[in-house]
Each structure stands twice: as C-alpha cells, then as structure tokens.
Amino acid sequence: MRMSIRRIAAATGVLVAGAALPLVVTAPAQASTADCTAYLSSKGYIVGKKVLTVCEDWATGIAGAIPPLPCMEPLQRLGVKRSHAEEACNRAQS
Numbered sequence: 001m002r003m004s005i006r007r008i009a010a011a012t013g014v015l016v017a018g019a020a021l022p023l024v025v026t027a028p029a030q031a032s033t034a035d036c037t038a039y040l041s042s043k044g045y046i047v048g049k050k051v052l053t054v055c056e057d058w059a060t061g062i063a064g065a066i067p068p069l070p071c072m073e074p075l076q077r078l079g080v081k082r083s084h085a086e087e088a089c090n091r092a093q094s
C-alpha cells in the first residue's frame with residue numbers, strides 16, 4: 001500500500017508542476033503587454049482593442065532582435081505620437 005501512495009504522490013507532483021509551468025511562462029508576456037498599454041494610457045491615449053492587440057502581439061510573438069518598427073507603425077496609424085509608440089513598444093519587449 002505504501003508503494004502506491006508514493007506513486008500517487010509523485011504523479012500528483014508532476015501534474016501540479018506541469019500545470020504551473022504555463023503560468024510561469026506566460027507571466028512575463030502579460031506584464032509586458034500591461035506595461036505597453038499602461039504607458040500609452042498614462043500619455044492620454046485610449047487603449048482599446050486595436051492598441052491592446054498591437055501590444056500583445058509585440059510582447060508575445062514578434063518581439064526580438066528586430067527594431068520596434070513593426071510595432072510602432074500600427075500604433076502611429078492609430079494616432080500615437082512616434083516617440084510614445086517607440087517607448088510603448090520597448091516596454092512591450094521588456
């Protein structure tokens with residue numbers, strides 16, 4: 001009986017660790033998205049779905065070694081000043 005309790009405990013530990021991993025992995029991207037949107041909001045911009053999508057995309061998928069222009073251009077088309085768009089994109093990458 002003891003052997004099966006140990007196996008159950010080990011399996012439970014593996015399941016809990018596996019369930020927690022996605023939370024750990026996604027937390028930085030969510031924070032970066034929040035940094036991007038909070039910065040734009042602090043500058044007086046309305047952060048709607050389009051702005052949120054740009055910040056999310058940049059934070060979770062296309063960020064990397066390339067300059068922030070693919071992030072900045074859609075924000076500028078939405079009326080964000082170039083300097084504000086650049087800072088928001090940099091914050092999304094953090």
